[in-house]
Amino acid sequence: MNIVWGVTGAGHFLKESYEVSKTLAQKHQITTFVSRAGEEVLRMYGLLDKLAGISSGEYLEEIFLESEAGKSFPKTGRFLMRRYDALVISPATSNTVAKIVHGVADSLITNVVAQANKSETPVYIVPVDISGETESPLPYHIDRELCKKCDVCPPKDACPEHAISDQIDLLKCTGCGVCIDLCPYDAIMGGDVRIKIRDVDIRNVEALRSMNGINVLEHPSEILTVL
Numbered sequence: 655m656n657i658v659w660g661v662t663g664a665g666h667f668l669k670e671s672y673e674v675s676k677t678l679a680q681k682h683q684i685t686t687f688v689s690r691a692g693e694e695v696l697r698m699y700g701l702l703d704k705l706a707g708i709s710s711g712e713y714l715e716e717i718f719l720e721s722e723a724g725k726s727f728p729k730t731g732r733f734l735m736r737r738y739d740a741l742v743i744s745p746a747t748s749n750t751v752a753k754i755v756h757g758v759a760d761s762l763i764t765n766v767v768a769q770a771n772k773s774e775t776p777v778y779i780v781p782v783d784i785s786g787e788t789e790s791p792l793p794y795h796i797d798r799e800l801c802k803k804c805d806v807c808p809p810k811d812a813c814p815e816h817a818i819s820d821q822i823d824l825l826k827c828t829g830c831g832v833c834i835d836l837c838p839y840d841a842i843m844g845g846d847v848r849i850k851i852r853d854v855d856i857r858n859v860e861a862l863r864s865m866n867g868i869n870v871l872e873h874p875s876e877i878l879t880v881l
């Protein structure tokens with residue numbers, strides 16, 4: 655199968671989505687479309703470079719970044735040319751879900767969904783904000799209570815991206831983790847954060863479920879059973 659995988663800027667389910675796409679790539683060709691926020695967030699979690707192992711760059715195995723995709727997203731026209739058999743959006747941010755249910759198609763991923771619907775290509779979406787509360791992984795950050803502001807800061811000196819000052823610049827951080835073991839006070843960490851799901855996001859996911867041509871999945875692993 656020729657599968658399109660859309661990645662939006664959610665930390666939640668990001669690693670799980672990557673693992674599932676890696677498994678699928680053993681049997682299928684995968685083209686990856688990445689939103690602007692998705693590109694940043696993938697980098698923060700150390701996953702952006704790893705995507706190259708999934709979509710090699712060959713025809714129908716490319717990676718398309720929204721930051722390089724123009725305003726009219728010409729590559730999404732491939733859906734209308736029936737080049738793809740299925741579209742997966744995982745993880746799908748609450749932002750992207752909200753746009754899809756309102757018919758907005760002004761970003762790479764929402765446009766991909768619109769073109770998939772117009773070409774009657776099956777769409778599978780894994781929203782991150784479904785109901786209740788959730789635990790989401792944090793990118794690396796400095797615990798201000800543990801940081802002693804040492805004159806010589808080994809993590810800062812070792813960071814290949816020069817992303818560390820009195821905080822970590824997440825737009826530079828690539829999540830490589832080199833810094834973690836170098837702080838003598840263990841002040842650099844990842845960890846999880848608890849998030850309450852907003853009512854509006856719950857309603858939007860319900861609206862998404864009722865849309866023709868769209869299948870809502872609860873977890874990225876379900877993709878392996880439907881494709």
Ligand SMILES: Cc1cc2nc3c(=O)[nH]c(=O)nc-3n(C[C@H](O)[C@H](O)[C@H](O)COP(=O)(O)O)c2cc1C
Pocket residue numbers: 661662663664665666689690691692695698746747748749750761763782783790793
């Ligand atoms: C580290 C990080 C993690 C994020 N995780 C989520 C998330 O789990 N769910 C979500 O809806 N937005 C999350 N966001 C916010 C989105 O990236 C932001 O709303 C963005 O505008 C979404 O754009 P997109 O839908 O085009 O990808 C996160 C942002 C950052 C910096």
